Amino acid sequence: MQVDPAPGPDPVLDSPERAALRDTLRRLVDTVSPAERIAALDEAEEFDVDLFAALGAAGVLAIGAPAAAGGAGDGRDQLVVVEELGAGPTSMAAFVIAHYAVTQVLAAYGHTPAHADLVDRLVAGATRCxxxxxxxxxxxxxxxxxxxxxxxxxxxxxxxxxxxxxxxxxxxxxxxxxxxxxxxxxxxxxxxxxxxxxxxxxxxxxxxxxxxxxxxxxxxxxxxxxxxxxxxxxxxxxxxxMRQVFATINREGLNATAACLGVGRAALDLVTGYAREREVFGRPIGGFQGPQHGLVDGAVALESARSLMWRAAEVEVAGGDAGVLAAMAKLVASEAAVDLTLKGMQLMGGLGYTRAVAMGRLFRDVRLWSFSPLTNEMVRNRIGEQHLGLPRSY
Ligand SMILES: Cc1cc2nc3c(=O)[nH]c(=O)nc-3n(C[C@H](O)[C@H](O)[C@H](O)COP(=O)(O)OP(=O)(O)OC[C@H]3O[C@@H](n4cnc5c(N)ncnc54)[C@H](O)[C@@H]3O)c2cc1C
Incomplete structure (x- = not known):
């Protein structure tokens, strides 16, 4: 059975609306921010203003904001957006995570007409904070x-x-x-x-x-x-x-998980394509058990993180405490994605060491979420304390 590394609509996880949102994001990234543009902007250290404008026009920046401010959708829709951006223009995924956090804080705690106006312009993509x-x-x-x-x-x-x-x-x-x-x-x-x-x-x-x-x-x-x-x-x-921002930081952790899933998926896509074609000793590299099992382990870890992430998101939407589930999801996703990009570079040999392929950039980008918004050591401390009931270790 041939598996598409970029999962299509999932009847359990993606509602028809979220499947349509995923398609919109994929089309938008393909048209506005193809691979060469992503690499050039990374090199020049420039923000993708065209992609940001396109996200604003598509209503993507309003997701999760209150309806009164023109918002629509919820945290689950944000996960779809961030995952799709993570798989391509990863810097935009990082920015959009911060954008959703700032918008949430301003919508919740702003109290003047000027604050309301700022939220309106943020959700329209007319400004940035x-x-x-x-x-x-x-x-x-x-x-x-x-x-x-x-x-x-x-x-x-x-x-x-x-x-x-x-x-x-x-x-x-x-x-x-x-x-x-x-x-x-x-x-x-x-x-x-x-x-x-x-x-x-x-x-x-x-x-x-x-x-x-x-x-x-x-x-x-x-x-x-x-x-x-x-x-x-x-x-x-x-x-x-500080108390006011705790909810925002939890949500940021879940969005960071989605970004890692996107990066992990892109890395897997790139390396499996290569491992199917590139031959050593007369056989494709992916036909050797060692490399193949490494990629399989990465794929399984990503899908485990995806399940944890969606469970956390459903609990969150239902008004429950998703803290531990979200922490587990971020831990698994960030470690799996970093590991996959390292394996990807190794499997691609000399090519993986060049800027001609995205693997090096994916590795550099995804490292962020091993320590942000919360370091994985603190994430483990939290799970130890809150899930296992062990004494606080710090
Ligand atoms: C690209 C980028 C973008 C960022 N964006 C933002 C942003 O927009 N806004 C913002 O406020 N911040 C932002 N951050 C900061 C990020 O959230 C912090 O880097 C992160 O919280 C870790 O803090 P620190 O770097 O000071 O590391 P430290 O807190 O100094 O930690 C260093 C190391 O010590 C370990 N450590 C600390 N305590 C313990 C313990 N008890 N047990 C075991 N290990 C421990 C940590 O896990 C870590 O490995 C960003 C960082 C980067 C690199």
């Missing part, structure tokens, strides 16, 4: 080590500090910034507030970091030098910003 939580002193225990601070100043606030690894900040209209507003007392999670900071506000400086992967989306340092903000820059409640 960024989300800045991580800092130089650490991303994993960021609440404990957060140095960015905001202090009341008249009716407003003064913000100072530095953020690191902020996706898309270079091109953003505004940045959602988390800052400490009260000292750490019982829990570091308390006393952090979320602010909406215009990218061009006096005192804001953004510098691009030269990253190994996801080069089609800027990754930035954001310097905040005594930035004056009005009172209504606060999103949600003062001192409750």
């Amino acid at each position: 960024a989300f800045a939580l991580s800092e130089p002193a650490g991303g994993t225990d960021v609440a404990r080590v957060m140095r960015t601070r905001a202090v009341p100043d008249g009716d407003g606030w003064r913000l100072a500090g530095q953020k690191l690894w902020t996706s898309g900040a270079r091109e953003a209209e505004a940045i959602v910034v988390l800052a400490r507003t009260a000292p750490i007392e019982a829990s570091p999670v308390h006393g952090v507030t979320m602010f909406l900071v215009p990218r061009d506000a006096p005192g804001v400086e953004v510098r691009t970091i030269d990253t190994f992967g996801i080069r089609g989306c800027s990754t930035c340092e954001v310097f905040l030098d005594d930035v004056a903000l009005p009172a209504d820059a606060v999103l949600g409640e003062v001192d409750r910003g």
